[in-house]
Amino acid sequence: MNWSDLENANSSKLVEWAEEQPWAQAMRDCTQDADWHAEGDVWTHSKMVLSEVEKLDEWDDLSPRERTILQFTALLHDAAKPLTTRVDPVTGHTTSPKHAVKGEHLARDVLRELGCELSLREEIARMVRYHGRPTFLLERAEPAHEVVRMSWYVSNKLLHLFAVADTRGRTTAEMSRPEENVHLWKMLAEEQGCLDEPYPFGNDHARFVFFRSREPNLHYVPHEEYSCTATVMSGLPGSGKDRWLSRNLTDTPVVSIDDLRDDMGVDPTENQGTVIQAAQERCRELLRSKTSFAFNATNVVRQTRTRWMDLFADYHAHIELVYVEPPMDAILSQNAGRPDPVPEAVIRRLAGKTDVPTWAECHRLVLAK
Template sequence: MTLPAWAVRPEQVRAALPDADPSVAEALGGIEEWRERPEAERAPVFAAALLLDAGEHAARKALWGLGAPIAWREHVAALVRYAWLPFGALERPDLDRLVFRVSLLARNDDLGLLATADALRRADMGLVEEVALFTQYTREIDCLDKPRGFASDHARFAYFRTPGRDPDYAAFDDTRCTVTVMSGLPGSGKDHWVAANRAGVPVVSLDDLRDELGVRPTGDQGPVIAAAYARAREHLRAGVAYVWNATNTTRALRSRCIGLAASYGARVEAVSVEAPPEVVHRRNRARERRVPAAVIDRMAGRWEPPDVTEAHSVLTVAND
């Protein structure tokens, strides 16, 4: 059962990660601005404070296991990922790009509260002042408590792919075709989604290519990857839409296939398919191409679902 955001209680988080340090959460409780917020707005910041020292990946995996709502979970994970940003922020040459990204994935005022609690935990008032400067700066550029706006999804996509680009530049949309990049753990339901929603569209599937080439999942994947990119280039040169079907569970794994599509002027839609842990493992056990359970657990521990800074659009599909 999916829990509402406010039902992911502190004791559940502590049970999921019993070694988590509660000191940042305790410091957060002393911040009046946080206490005055509505409960639903306090909850993700408090969860991020409890999970801060565990890191982004452990936080995401723990909340996935608790059945936290996907958007809420990713808000918390983004806060944990960027908790370092407010410290010395004004000295960073790429600050605007970073705070724009945070504004799209979470909220910069939430990040400021989390960082303030961390600074108080350390009893470092110099860091508290740095966070205050960060908060003031994000207010001045109008992305403290709301997403940074872009002229279009293509302008946003181009901005996050092009260092030095003006975020207000309305990039001309000259995309020629759409590439659908699938992402999800084994057993999450990617193949089913592709069959139901992209019938007739060519599919570049790493699993299918392994079968064609006789390569085991534990074998040398070099020939499989080379064949996949060769087929993708054929479609891109012809301006033909296609689906890239692979687990793509990290930003690094997605970056190459998205970069290839972008280099040929394609529109990129990322489709993130999810299921609860018990469903993923049950489906995997029933698959002909079964993945060892320990491998899925390791993948879940490094899992990074796609976000709107990576693609023109992101569709999240929950297969409960």
């Protein structure tokens, strides 16, 4: 079964499909803490949430795309609980730490395998990651900053609606948080002007600074004066980053990790320290001369990207982040045609670890196929 068979399907068809999947079967075997989920296992809860999603008063007014996002979020939001569930030896309570973070990657893998298109897949994956945020809004030091931040990751309208369905789709004891707490998310998002769209920062640099600041200021509008443009490429081996550069930045200098590795005679399996140092120095040379350039590397893990972003930001560069991801079949085919192809197992492993870039990381984001 592929994406076209499931997109816009009703809940019965979705459940019928999901119950044959290993991740749903694992949820069925995963029990939960009765104080939070007296209904029992994770899969029972997920089906209840899916049912509640379609009972929402707003359901008929949603677009087909919005309905699809909510349905698949319901199916996948707790799919990583079997991977993270443990019993606290002190309290005896069952917990699932970081299940939403791992769930984002699991959801991305499931949807990629189905053939879900990139932008829709990422909306669902991020909804899975952040689905619990409205419930804990009152525990945040700066609630307004929380809804503003989330508006650049997901739709706050859909996040609120899902949180309502998630609250209703369970049987809980007294310690459950009331639904009224969830509605505060909608109220605050409306006050900040970011319920239906991302928060309107004064300019791109204001957003960039906000996400990089430990104590962000929503009303700070910095002057936009950049020394140059640093275009950061991101994508799996064989995804077509070189092709994108050749088509879009023909006269721009490129600092390529692969090219430096070849020039220095360093095998990909060897220590890459000298290659990284050479790339950093070449980037600094271009930054000091205020020359716009492209940095070409895999860059699929956010922690790795952040180190390069920090370097470019120190020189006041305008940072453009380009993520390239065609269908997996195309990636594997293109990789096989390279002089030194990366083993397929390595590519699939990297795909499972990929943090697809977001607007929170850069001044401008491009998602290319």
